[in-house]
Amino acid sequence: MAGGKIRAVLFDKDGTLFDFDATWGAWAKLQIEALANDPQQAGRLAAAIGFDLERVEFEPHSPVIAGTVREAAELLLPHLPGRSLDDLVLELEQAAHDVPLVEPVPLAALLSDLRGRGLQLGICTNDAESSARAHAAQAGITDLFDRIIGYDSGHGAKPTPRPLLAFADSLGLDPAEVVMVGDSQHDLHAARAAGMIAIGVLSGPAERADLAPLADAVLDHIGGLPDWLARRAG
Template sequence: MTASVFPKAALFDLDGTLLDSAPDFLATANRMREARGVAPMALDELRPYVSRGARAMLGAVFPDAGQADREARVPEFLNIYQGEIGRHGLPFDGVAALLETLENNGVAWGIVTNKPEYLAREILPHCGWETRCAVLIGGDTLAERKPHPLPLLAAAERIGIGPADCVYVGDDERDIVAARAAGMRSIAALWGYRLDGEMPAEWGADAAVERPAQLLDATAWPRRR
C-alpha cells in the first residue's frame, strides 16, 4: 500500500477557511449602522454571510435597503473594513500549526480568494504570512473569479505546480465547483461560514474536514486521482 503523503501544493480560500474575519466585518457593519442610527447587530447574524462577499453582507446589515442602495454602500463598506482589518479577527484555531506542518513537509501553500487583492494583501502581515504565502490571487486579480477555475489555474501556474498536484480547501460551494473545474482535488472546510440549509455533503468535494487540526495528518488529504 502506498503511504499517504501531503499534496505538492495546498491552496486555500481566505475568509472562513484560514481566517475568522467575521469579527472585523462585524465592526465594519456596526460602524455603518451606528452612522445611520441603527442598533448594532450580533456576530451570529452576520457570520453566515461572510464568505459570500460585501454585497451579501450588506444585505444582512441593511435588510430593508433596496439593491441599488446596498450597491452604493459597497465602497463605504470596503473603506471602513480596510481600517478594521486585523483588529478583531484571527486565524482559526489550528491554522498556524497546519501551515507550519505543510511547510515542514515541503508543501507550497497559497491563497485564492474572492476578496479584492489589495485587502487580502493587507491581512498577510497581521498573520505573519507575507513571506510564507507562495501565491495570492484576489477576486479582482484576473478577469474571472470563483467559481470560475481561472484563479485556481493561475495560482498553480505561478507556483509552478500542476493542478492535479494541488488541493484546494474552501468553505463555500463555489470553492469546490472551482476546484473541480480546474482539475484539482478539493476539501470542504466545515468550520467555515454557511447559511442555514446549505449541505456541504452535496457539493461534491473529495473530502470534508471538521477542524483545521485534522489536516495535520496526511491521510486526511485526498489522494491524487
C-alpha cells in the same frame, strides 16, 4: 485512500484560514451601525446581506459569505441613498484591513508544518488582494505563501476556476496536484471546475451537508489537514 502526489495547498481566506463569524460578525455589525442613520435603516442593511444583528452572525446562505466586497456593496447600496458604489467599496475594503482576526488553529505552526512537507501554499480569496495581504501580515504568515490572489488580481472570483488555475500555472503545477481548501460551495465548485482536490472545512457558516456532496473530504477546520494528508499518502 492513496492518490496522486500533492504538491500544493491553496486556501480560501475567510472561514478557512480565519474563523468566519468570530472574525467578521462583530465587524459587520459595527460597519452596518456606522453606515445607518437609525435602527430601521440598520435592519434593512443587515437584511440585504443576510446578517442577524441580534445574534451577530451571518445567515448560513448569506450572499456575501463567498462574495466579493463589490458584491456586498452592491447589495447595500440601494439602502444608502446618495452613496456611490466605488466609494462604498473603498470604505469597506479599508475598514476590513484592520479586522481582529480569529485563527481556528495556530496558523504559523500549521503552515510551517505543511511547507516542511515540501508543499507550496497559496491564498485564493473573493476578498480584495490588498485585504488578504493585510490579514496575512497581521497574522505573521505572509512569507509562508507562494501566491496570494484576490478577486481583483486579474483572474476573476470564485466559483470561476480561473484564479485557481492561475495559481497552479504560476507555479508550474498540474491542477490535479493541488488541494483547494474552503468553507463554501463557491470554493468547492471552483476546485471541481479546476480539476483540483476539494476539501471543505466547517470553520465558516456552511454545514457539513452543504459541503459534503462537492468535497473529497470535509474537515472540522484546517488543523485536520496533516492527518488527512497522512491518510491519503498511506
